[in-house]
Amino acid sequence: MRFVTRSGEETELLGEYLFCRLTRKYRTFLLYGEMGSGKTTFVRGFVRAAGYDGVRSPTFTMVTVYPTPLGRIHHVDLYRLQGEEDFYTLGLLDVLDREIVVIEWAERLPLRVEGVRLNFSVVGGNEREVSVSLL
Ligand SMILES: Nc1ncnc2c1ncn2[C@@H]1O[C@H](COP(=O)(O)OP(=O)(O)O)[C@@H](O)[C@H]1O
């Protein structure tokens, strides 16, 4: 699937839509794409669809857990990941496949993780392309 959005609001709506469409079947979401391509904006809509409002860019922590009415959502940002050991201290392996995990900067994962892949790219100005590959 491929989508083009023309504002941050549209990318949030895409996040809401894909939450509703995909989380019955999939738990792990891998987000790829440069800084500013809309990953966090997408996650804001995605988590809002679960009934939790207030996703921000996780600046200092690599994992933020949102207690939503539909269960916990783990929001991960690997931008500052230093190395493999750093990754294992995050404790994600314990929740992968059991709870919903959304990973920004999935390029930096030190091991193979199965999940829905979402590639974000800046088309120009306020346009973003999001391509989604299911397992
Ligand atoms: N179509 C769009 N989709 C998402 N964000 C957009 C769009 N157009 C402009 N923006 C802006 O681009 C920025 C995206 O930032 P963010 O979601 O934090 O990106 P990332 O997490 O990939 O670094 C925000 O400032 C947002 O307002």
Ligand SMILES: [Mg+2]
């Ligand atoms: Mg981000």
